[in-house]
Amino acid sequence: MPRYNPATIEPKWQAYWEQHRTFAAPRMPAAGKPKLYALDMFPYPSGDGLHVGHPEGYTATDIVCRAKRMQGVSVVHPMGFDAFGLPAEEHAIKTGEHPRVQTEKNIATFRRQLKMLGFSYDWSRELATTDVAYFTWTQWIFLTIYDTWFDREQQKGRPISELPIPSHIADQGAAAIHAYQDEHRLAYQTEAPVNWCPALGTVLANEEVKDGKSERGDHPVVRMPLRQWMMRITAYADRLEKELEPLDWPEGVKALQRNWIGRSLGAEVDFAIRGGAKLPARDSLRVYTTRPDTLFGATYMVISPEHAMVSTLTTPEHKAVVKAYCEQAAMKSDLDRTELAKDKTGVFTGSYAINPVNGEAIPIWVADYVLATYGTGAIMAVPAHDERDFEFATKYNIPIKQVVASKDGEEVTLPFCEQGVAVNSEKFDGLPTAEFKKKITAWLAEQGLGREAVNYKLRDWLFSRQRFWGEPFPLLHELDAAGNKTGRVVAVPKESLPVDLPHLDDFKPHGRPEPPLDKAPEEWLYPVIDGVRYKRETNTMPQWAGSCWYYLRFLDNKNSHAVIDHEIEKAWMPVDLYIGGAEHAVLHLLYSRFWHKVLYDRGVVSTPEPFQKLVNQGMILGENGEKMSKSRGNVVNPDEVVREYGADSLRLYEMFMGPLPDSKPWSMEGVSGVRNFLGRVWRLIIDEKADELCLSEALVDDAPSDEDLRMLHATIRAVTEDIDRLSFNTAIARMMEFVNHFTRLDRRPWACLQPFVLLLSPFAPHAAEELWQVLGHATTLAYEPWPEYDEAYLKSDTIELPVQVNGKVRGKVTVAADADQLTVLAVAKADGRIAEYLTGKKLVKEIVVPGRMVNFVVAG
């Protein structure tokens, strides 16, 4: 009867924890105690339910939280749902059911599954990004960002009311001032291309488009510009890069972020224009280059098809060709312009630019290998020292002029893109690249022809979506008497939030590229305030919005007066441990950091960074070593694992598979292995053959032997340290050794087994609680003091040392643990086999590593 049966004990303890609110975290960390904010990346509640990948990171944080509570730390460990998302909206389009219905269902499934796994979340802090009470504050933060401009001098976001207004603007009156402010806000409007699918009557996300066709239905998709909201994340590029440095994050993730931000240092150079039909002499073309030292090798210029000067630079005889080329380029998607079109194309404009360093006239081309959105959208092309320019110049027979030679004077094959020394560069010849860059940049600056410049790969963040199921923007567009937008945008006052989603009769696309909220009822869409008629903003926010700041709301999720209470924020932030998938290494973390920095600048939060320590769990692969997916048929369902083996086994197995950050394949036999371990733990303490649940007869009051104590204290130390290192697989291995040792004994000292149950409890909390109860305790072990180890028990009187001869182990000797080196050497030499190896040889060197080994180096 009393076999280890997770199916009964797991629900029992889950109910106990819930009833006793065992894991409710205090509003503020306990005074005088250290705090721990341990956070899981909250899941998107998909219709498929929990995946076995989810509990991996969740178990890791849970183990840390449970151990830390027992170590007297104030712990907050919340969970919630990133619940906006496309699938619910698609379901709504198909069925007419409100996306909220499907979303709530999915959340209920996720919640049930998470509870089934026994995580010690404080469920009273639960939130979903789709809760109106939550997105009220998402909208509040949006308005704060909207109300902020970035002061470059102070490198800080400031209220728009503090934006200095130039007098020539102020002179033009209120409308001009308003427009000027709008240009400087961190949230601003622009025209940006979207993927419009006429057949589906909707705008598609990039990932919904495959080869210019819709993924669903394979209908043609066209790119068309649409009014969109952007976030000026580029203003924070420098800080986002620099403030990454001190964070305790994986180096790989930091590198990814740095790379994504892509800061580069170079120079802007102005090339005067010559030969254009109607060009005044002062006109010039500005380029950005990271290699100003190659200026003497510039043999042509390229502007992107979207460059503002395309038409002015095109001479009449080239007009038709250039126009055709630009139109064609506009049709291409980003993908077509990069991957699919490795072959470079371009057309000559008919104009020439004057190279400022040598006065040479060089042709200006239009080519789509130059991006409008990077640098100035124009380049000086140096085919000898740039692969792309080399390819282009070769194709169009443009001269290639070498201006950098290798440092060692060896011949180089062009294009030569490394650093070297200058040649064919007049008075600069012989200068090493780095030095030349500095000199020429200074010279250009002196001449007023250029200046040092920094550029970023990072682009501003396209923040609007043409979707229903997202947070509405709390913004109004003023309308004139004719019902047209005046261009003036007004924020909904923060006191009037939330702006809830309107009722729609159905969710079918209305067939226009404008967002679905354009279908909203008049009374929602056209509010009248103080006699002025407005149209609401109908774009909605992207899924990122809700996940950008949820870590703050967890700390004060019921607050109806503020995003978060200051005192609470100060006391709990930052997040001390953040665990989640590597797929969020760039965007989620970057966006979140950006919002956090704005909130920091605006005094809402007190730390410059939200996440102090970050860990990415590895991917769990299918039994065949491939990525788990329905199509591969190798998906493991956590419900089934729990039914068959129990939640404790699932938790333990996922931690035992290997190091947390590694990818590792699933193995049901492995699950069965840890299930077996839990059975052994059970039998260590419980009499399985008795009719009633009672302690094993082997459990006795005997004083533990030295060996028992050594095992216990070694286990305490290893498990404690391994939890701190997040090295859960080795912690479990050490507990298995403990169990192997004591299983062999038919008299098992109580004094050793009881602390062991506490060590096990963060990993297999249900089994541990049950054992703890059988051991005679009336309440949960969740706050029992964590066992401490005593060095004294770890020491042994004698130790066995391997003895090497020339680095090969040839014997072992036993010596007193505190034996000095001479004694150790003497004992080692006296050993029969070692003596054999030493006789007749010349002893060159003797090495003793105290407590580790002895090595004799012999010759001859």
Add this chain to the structure above:
RNA sequence: GCCGGAGUGGCGGAAUGGCAGACGCGCUGGACUCAAAAUCCAGUGCCCGCAAGGGCGUGAGGGUUCGACUCCCUCCUCCGGUACCA
């Protein structure tokens, strides 16, 4: 191409300058049983050997060191990310 991570028994993995393979799976043998399951005990890198013992061995090659899975150099393979950013 570039950036990041990883290559160790039949398998998952351990050891971050000091006995390679902890722990688990699998496999083999034994105990218990009428038998099986369950459980418990023992063994298990490869090669030679009855054994004692010896040789080989951490993707490949080189180097540093008394000693290298671990540090350095060159290269190969796999996984993940990214790609005309001038």
